[in-house]
Amino acid sequence: MISKDELEYLAQISKINLSEDEAKKFPEQLDKTIEYIDILEELASDDLNVLDLQEVKFDELRDDVVKMSEELRITKNMTEDGFLRGPKMK
Amino acid sequence: MSSLHDLLAHEVVEGIKEGLFTAEEYVSSLIKTIEDVESKLNSFITLDTVGALSSAKLIDRKIKENEDIGYLGGVAVGIKDNISTKDIRTTCASKILEDYVPSYDATVIRNLKQNGAIILGKLNLDEFGMGSTTEYSRYYPTHNPWNLDYVPGGSSGGCGAAVAAGECTVSLGSDTGGSIRCPASFCSVVGLKPTYGRVSRYGLISYANSLEQIGPICRSVKDIALIMNIISGKDNSDNTSMSSSPITINNKLDKFDIAIVKELINDGDHGVTGTIYSTSDKFKEIGCTCDEISIKNLHYALPSYYTLASAEASSNLARYDNIRYGFDLPIEEYKWDTYFSNVRKNFGEEVKRRILIGSYVLSSGYYSKYYLKARSLRSLLKLELLKLFKKYDLLIGPTMPILPFKFGEKIDDPIKMYLVDINTVIANLAGIPAISLPIGFSNGLPIGLQMMAAPFEEQKLIDVSHALENTINIQRRPNLT
Numbered sequence: 001m002i003s004k005d006e007l008e009y010l011a012q013i014s015k016i017n018l019s020e021d022e023a024k025k026f027p028e029q030l031d032k033t034i035e036y037i038d039i040l041e042e043l044a045s046d047d048l049n050v051l052d053l054q055e056v057k058f059d060e061l062r063d064d065v066v067k068m069s070e071e072l073r074i075t076k077n078m079t080e081d082g083f084l085r086g087p088k089m090k
Numbered sequence: 091m092s093s094l095h096d097l098l099a100h101e102v103v104e105g106i107k108e109g110l111f112t113a114e115e116y117v118s119s120l121i122k123t124i125e126d127v128e129s130k131l132n133s134f135i136t137l138d139t140v141g142a143l144s145s146a147k148l149i150d151r152k153i154k155e156n157e158d159i160g161y162l163g164g165v166a167v168g169i170k171d172n173i174s175t176k177d178i179r180t181t182c183a184s185k186i187l188e189d190y191v192p193s194y195d196a197t198v199i200r201n202l203k204q205n206g207a208i209i210l211g212k213l214n215l216d217e218f219g220m221g222s223t224t225e226y227s228r229y230y231p232t233h234n235p236w237n238l239d240y241v242p243g244g245s246s247g248g249c250g251a252a253v254a255a256g257e258c259t260v261s262l263g264s265d266t267g268g269s270i271r272c273p274a275s276f277c278s279v280v281g282l283k284p285t286y287g288r289v290s291r292y293g294l295i296s297y298a299n300s301l302e303q304i305g306p307i308c309r310s311v312k313d314i315a316l317i318m319n320i321i322s323g324k325d326n327s328d329n330t331s332m333s334s335s336p337i338t339i340n341n342k343l344d345k346f347d348i349a350i351v352k353e354l355i356n357d358g359d360h361g362v363t364g365t366i367y368s369t370s371d372k373f374k375e376i377g378c379t380c381d382e383i384s385i386k387n388l389h390y391a392l393p394s395y396y397t398l399a400s401a402e403a404s405s406n407l408a409r410y411d412n413i414r415y416g417f418d419l420p421i422e423e424y425k426w427d428t429y430f431s432n433v434r435k436n437f438g439e440e441v442k443r444r445i446l447i448g449s450y451v452l453s454s455g456y457y458s459k460y461y462l463k464a465r466s467l468r469s470l471l472k473l474e475l476l477k478l479f480k481k482y483d484l485l486i487g488p489t490m491p492i493l494p495f496k497f498g499e500k501i502d503d504p505i506k507m508y509l510v511d512i513n514t515v516i517a518n519l520a521g522i523p524a525i526s527l528p529i530g531f532s533n534g535l536p537i538g539l540q541m542m543a544a545p546f547e548e549q550k551l552i553d554v555s556h557a558l559e560n561t562i563n564i565q566r567r568p569n570l571t
Binding site for chain 2: 007010011012013014015016017018019022026029030032033034036037038039040041042043060061062084085086087088089090
């Protein structure tokens with residue numbers, strides 16, 4: 001069972017505040033999901049040496065070229081001297 | 091002639107070109123249908139009737155001046171609300187993006203517009219595409235036009251319902267684990283998930299980018315081919331996109347070798363299973379062979395899918411930080427982490443659950459236990475399927491092993507809800523194309539046949555679907571009066 005502390009940790013690294021109701025019902029729901037994906041443990045270790053077909057081939061990527069948007073649309077007035085304003089880091 | 095809102099896309103283009111009706115008359119007919127049925131269905135999140143009528147008038151002017159109106163001249167399209175549309179609000183059915191108006195069109199939208207299509211509005215979905223019923227939309231659920239007490243499927247539920255009900259002629263959805271095929275099956279319309287890379291994902295708001303593809307939902311196979319030829323192709327803005335041959339409609343069918351996948355049909359609803367087997371007899375009638383086979387690794391497909399999709403979701407949705415768009419929440423009183431967490435509490439419960447599971451499977455100690463195993467399984471499954479495609483042209487089974495169900499039936503149990511996707515996630519994991527074709531009804535509720543082919547073999551799916559569509563005559567329009 002996912003403990004209260006584990007759920008708090010997951011919420012913290014995911015940067016999501018949970019409501020009281022969510023904090024109450026999520027442990028059981030997440031447990032069921034984790035129990036379900038535990039089926040993957042049955043996979044034999046020999047099976048896991050298969051070639052990873054999703055591997056990215058970096059020489060196939062296009063060059064990273066910076067292009068300006070035709071129109072920069074910020075929905076809130078949070079710009080200052082052409083920069084976006086964000087909350088303080090610390 | 092049928093009512094204008096009943097016409098198929100290719101009939102609309104021909105009718106406008108031949109002067110049988112104007113684009114304005116046709117779009118007005120769709121708007122009238124929307125006025126009549128939308129309060130029952132809730133297919134749309136945002137309508138752009140003013141823009142659609144103005145685009146229709148432009149098409150009519152071009153006709154008068156003998157100008158080319160394009161391959162889709164005048165066809166009204168509904169767009170899933172996770173595909174970016176310039177100047178039309180794009181919410182992903184999330185409160186986080188409730189005021190977001192993109193400054194650019196997704197590549198598929200640009201292609202549609204360049205070919206004369208008219209954007210009628212944005213269609214409902216489960217928040218960020220995470221769900222199979224539209225019950226996770228943060229606005230309202232969409233209702234199934236065949237029975238309003240039942241879910242339309244998801245996540246592209248608005249796309250399926252709107253096309254089935256004649257609110258738009260075709261729609262574009264996205265499919266991460268079955269999100270085009272599930273509503274196509276539940277709403278008795280045709281839906282195609284293309285090969286990964288056939289259609290550009292530029293402008294599709296990402297949930298799980300290694301799995302998802304944009305694809306069409308239509309009322310005929312011919313329209314699916316028409317739309318696919320407009321939206322497919324290499325796009326420099328999406329490095330995973332590739333060029334492909336155009337799809338044609340052939341009236342003569344090659345002899346195809348087809349296999350029913352036992353695991354897709356086992357434990358299914360009796361009505362669904364019976365209809366699939368009677369359809370397999372029709373395959374023989376149209377000159378194909380039909381065997382039954384087993385896929386060894388299917389047992390692991392759904393847990394792998396939810397591991398990978400949640401991991402990618404937790405990464406993709408990290409961008410919602412409320413700095414560039416979002417709520418009106420002043421930054422002065424907060425530090426970075428608290429501001430970020432406070433804003434993101436506005437995600438719906440299902441999105442939060444998937445982000446948390448994604449963080450879990452990617453965290454130290456669990457990465458190799460879940461994420462790496464899921465990736466390996468994905469490769470194993472793809473290799474097994476490619477081997478099968480050397481022997482068989484198509485692998486088939488029910489799109490959904492169950493019939494549409496009532497609202498609220500599965501909402502409190504995430505695993506019950508995830509199991510709805512058990513037959514569809516295979517195509518996303520393997521990156522192969524898959525189509526859902528309506529083949530009948532049980533207790534008045536629609537049943538879809540899923541057919542899967544090797545990568546970039548959409549032509550085979552279209553050939554067999556077109557032949558079957560002509561053989562199976564099923565009711566096309568729900569009665570919503």
